[in-house]
Amino acid sequence: MRAMLRNHARLVELIEHGLGLSLSADIKHAMEALSSNAIAERAFLNKMEQS
Numbered sequence: 001m002r003a004m005l006r007n008h009a010r011l012v013e014l015i016e017h018g019l020g021l022s023l024s025a026d027i028k029h030a031m032e033a034l035s036s037n038a039i040a041e042r043a044f045l046n047k048m049e050q051s
Contacts, residue, residue, distance in 0.1 A: 001049050008042040 015035040019028055 001045065005042060005045050005049070008038050008045065011038045012042070 012035055015031050015038070018031055019035075023031075
């Protein structure tokens with residue numbers, strides 16, 4: 001569980017870094033959607049870990 005949390009946190013970091021690059025609008029939109037999903041999954045994993 002801890003490894004999954006770390007992986008999701010790292011994924012969000014990488015996506016946020018990537019959003020600062022000069023990429024096409026379509027790619028940035030896809031990255032924003034991926035980031036949103038990863039953040040939601042991380043919150044879910046945190047909740048599962050606490051219960």
